[in-house]
Amino acid sequence: MRGPTARAQVSASAIDVRGLRKSYGAHEVVGGIDIEVGEGEIFAFLGPNGAGKTTTVEILEGYRSRNAGEVSVLGEDPAAAGQSWRSRIGLVLQSCTMPAELTVRELVELYAGYYRHPRSSAETIELVGLAEKRDARTTQLSGGQLRRLDVALALIGDPELVFLDEPTTGFDPSARHHAWEVISDLRELGKTIFLTTHYMDEAEALADRVAVIAAGEIVAEGTPETLGGRDHARTDVSFTLSSATTVAELPGELAAAAQLREDGRVHVTALEPARALHTLTGWALEHREQLGDLSVSRPTLEDVYLQLIDANEHPQ
Numbered sequence: 001m002r003g004p005t006a007r008a009q010v011s012a013s014a015i016d017v018r019g020l021r022k023s024y025g026a027h028e029v030v031g032g033i034d035i036e037v038g039e040g041e042i043f044a045f046l047g048p049n050g051a052g053k054t055t056t057v058e059i060l061e062g063y064r065s066r067n068a069g070e071v072s073v074l075g076e077d078p079a080a081a082g083q084s085w086r087s088r089i090g091l092v093l094q095s096c097t098m099p100a101e102l103t104v105r106e107l108v109e110l111y112a113g114y115y116r117h118p119r120s121s122a123e124t125i126e127l128v129g130l131a132e133k134r135d136a137r138t139t140q141l142s143g144g145q146l147r148r149l150d151v152a153l154a155l156i157g158d159p160e161l162v163f164l165d166e167p168t169t170g171f172d173p174s175a176r177h178h179a180w181e182v183i184s185d186l187r188e189l190g191k192t193i194f195l196t197t198h199y200m201d202e203a204e205a206l207a208d209r210v211a212v213i214a215a216g217e218i219v220a221e222g223t224p225e226t227l228g229g230r231d232h233a234r235t236d237v238s239f240t241l242s243s244a245t246t247v248a249e250l251p252g253e254l255a256a257a258a259q260l261r262e263d264g265r266v267h268v269t270a271l272e273p274a275r276a277l278h279t280l281t282g283w284a285l286e287h288r289e290q291l292g293d294l295s296v297s298r299p300t301l302e303d304v305y306l307q308l309i310d311a312n313e314h315p316q
Contacts, residue, residue, distance in 0.1 A: 090154030
């Protein structure tokens with residue numbers, strides 16, 4: 001997996017959406033959104049249930065009509081695209097029922113027959129980590145292995161664009177991290193990935209860019225590091241004091257900003273964390289204070305996401 005300094009270099013647009021709207025009767029589910037996803041990019045689309053996320057994705061996949069707006073996916077309008085266009089995309093849905101009588105190899109080879117220029121079945125099975133299970137029937141696979149098989153079936157046609165709809169829901173931590181490695185490998189193959197997930201750590205680990213949809217509108221977009229102004233957010237400095245020391249004894253500017261919380265830790269919210277730490281540690285050394293469990297943290301992606309959703313649901 002790549003770190004923040006090694007994000008994909010994006011070129012032309014694989015997905016270009018302008019003014020997309022979708023209504024059911026008088027209820028507008030998607031309210032004029034814009035989305036752009038570059039070729040070779042992993043794009044995470046986040047939002048609570050009922051926000052319009054699934055409707056948007058189904059329009060991009062060509063399975064649902066729209067009321068207004070312009071949509072281009074791999075250079076074509078999904079609403080009018082034909083079979084040749086569909087062979088260029090791969091889908092991993094939230095759930096999929098596998099034929100019980102087929103083995104992993106047989107099922108992948110069956111799907112390969114649907115495409116003019118499929119990937120090698122053996123290489124595809126190897127890519128998703130199922131080489132040792134190639135001759136196992138689908139009923140013998142664990143939930144995580146079935147999900148890997150889902151990915152293999154989405155990749156066998158060698159698509160340019162892959163839609164991953166909550167690909168690791170229900171996985172244990174080990175299986176999730178293996179799935180992340182598979183998704184990162186897709187980036188190395190030059191695939192464009194459109195990812196929906198409820199796991200913020202997943203979006204942070206994988207995505208080049210993130211967009212958050214709430215009540216049918218895009219409320220924030222950016223890299224995982226900058227979403228919602230996260231890179232400029234105040235930092236939390238927390239620690240414990242000895243029983244003989246009170247918060248009031250901290251240096252003036254820190255004492256004014258400090259809060260002693262129920263867990264017994266002192267929290268200082270700092271706009272300039274380096275300066276706050278310099279003042280705090282200098283004071284601690286002078287007064288021989290240990291500053292137990294000293295930690296420095298900025299808002300997580302999940303913190304920012306929840307703030308964005310809460311601000312939309314409870315506007316001032």
